[in-house]
Amino acid sequence: MILGLDFGMDREYKTGPIEGYIEQIAYLNKFRERRERLFQTLTDREREILTRIASGLSNSEISTSLDISVYTVQNHRARIRDKLRISHQTEFVTYALAFGLINF
Amino acid sequence: MKHLTEKELLERYQFYTLQFEERLQEGEDFETLSKSLPCIMHLSDSETLKIVEVNSTFTNEVGYEIEEIQANWLQYLVNTVHPNTIASVGSFLPKFYKKDHPSRVKAFMQYARLKNQDEFSPFMSFTKASRLPCGRVLWIVFSAEQIGKKRKNIERLIKMDEFKLNHFQQFQSLTNREIEILQLLANGYDNPAIAEMLFLSRMTVETHRKNINRKLNLKCARDLMRYAFAFNLVEL
Numbered sequence: 001m002i003l004g005l006d007f008g009m010d011r012e013y014k015t016g017p018i019e020g021y022i023e024q025i026a027y028l029n030k031f032r033e034r035r036e037r038l039f040q041t042l043t044d045r046e047r048e049i050l051t052r053i054a055s056g057l058s059n060s061e062i063s064t065s066l067d068i069s070v071y072t073v074q075n076h077r078a079r080i081r082d083k084l085r086i087s088h089q090t091e092f093v094t095y096a097l098a099f100g101l102i103n104f
Numbered sequence: 105m106k107h108l109t110e111k112e113l114l115e116r117y118q119f120y121t122l123q124f125e126e127r128l129q130e131g132e133d134f135e136t137l138s139k140s141l142p143c144i145m146h147l148s149d150s151e152t153l154k155i156v157e158v159n160s161t162f163t164n165e166v167g168y169e170i171e172e173i174q175a176n177w178l179q180y181l182v183n184t185v186h187p188n189t190i191a192s193v194g195s196f197l198p199k200f201y202k203k204d205h206p207s208r209v210k211a212f213m214q215y216a217r218l219k220n221q222d223e224f225s226p227f228m229s230f231t232k233a234s235r236l237p238c239g240r241v242l243w244i245v246f247s248a249e250q251i252g253k254k255r256k257n258i259e260r261l262i263k264m265d266e267f268k269l270n271h272f273q274q275f276q277s278l279t280n281r282e283i284e285i286l287q288l289l290a291n292g293y294d295n296p297a298i299a300e301m302l303f304l305s306r307m308t309v310e311t312h313r314k315n316i317n318r319k320l321n322l323k324c325a326r327d328l329m330r331y332a333f334a335f336n337l338v339e340l
């Protein structure tokens with residue numbers, strides 16, 4: 001309650017303060033340190049594709065944007081997955097954020 | 105300020121807040137003290153969060169004299185501070201002040217606009233539970249954008265907070281269970297793993313996931329991770 005105005009916020013969760021963001025940014029920095037060597041094994045083409053995957057493009061969207069076939073995209077995707085030891089879809093995004101391929 | 109990381113910036117301003125509060129306790133005059141740092145500063149009541157004293161930087165930059173603010177507090181608040189900031193600050197700050205850790209400084213982003221401005225912009229704010237008389241607390245505030253223009257790593261912080269500001273209501277619409285599942289998804293657990301950890305069936309997890317996608321309008325992993333980072337769900 002603030003001055004008699006009730007905004008109905010009864011749930012408490014970890015937000016608001018800047019320390020939270022600093023923690024999350026620290027997580028990304030640590031992620032980057034740990035995976036630096038794996039990331040270096042990517043070719044330029046693979047980086048391009050990783051950027052697009054992380055941005056949320058579908059395989060067919062990626063294929064049209066790079067003018068390659070969907071099968072090629074699928075192959076690249078599998079190769080990236082192996083090289084970077086990705087076990088979950090969200091890790092594509094974490095890699096891309098940590099290595100500056102996409103903005104927040 | 106040029107070569108500081110986000111963490112160092114945070115620590116530096118936490119230090120200023122602690123130091124200034126100590127000097128105020130020892131009886132130094134507020135206006136004189138505030139001249140040593142070119143920031144917006146004000147004293148507020150720790151229970152109502154009403155502003156009781158401002159420094160000249162405040163008046164010059166925000167555009168109000170203390171008399172104006174006190175004469176019509178609600179008007180000032182509505183004109184100056186974003187409703188989402190009012191709601192979130194109003195909920196966590198009084199509790200923080202009550203806990204009264206002697207050395208803890210709270211840092212948060214508030215969205216405010218100066219007098220005669222239309223747009224709200226982010227301001228980094230620092231405050232601590234006080235030992236000042238009459239339950240007053242010190243706030244140090246500065247414009248995040250002004251700093252961000254010179255330093256790229258503050259930009260990321262600002263972006264995360266803007267996302268939170270704009271998606272606050274949507275996040276609030278999640279149930280506790282849904283937040284739990286969102287957090288597990290963000291940390292790399294798949295549906296079967298989540299089902300096992302939470303003693304649910306896979307169908308239940310799938311239903312929760314569909315609801316989350318609908319409520320937060322998630323179209324891809326990136327959307328999910330944005331929520332995860334903005335709402336501090338990712339764990340080391």
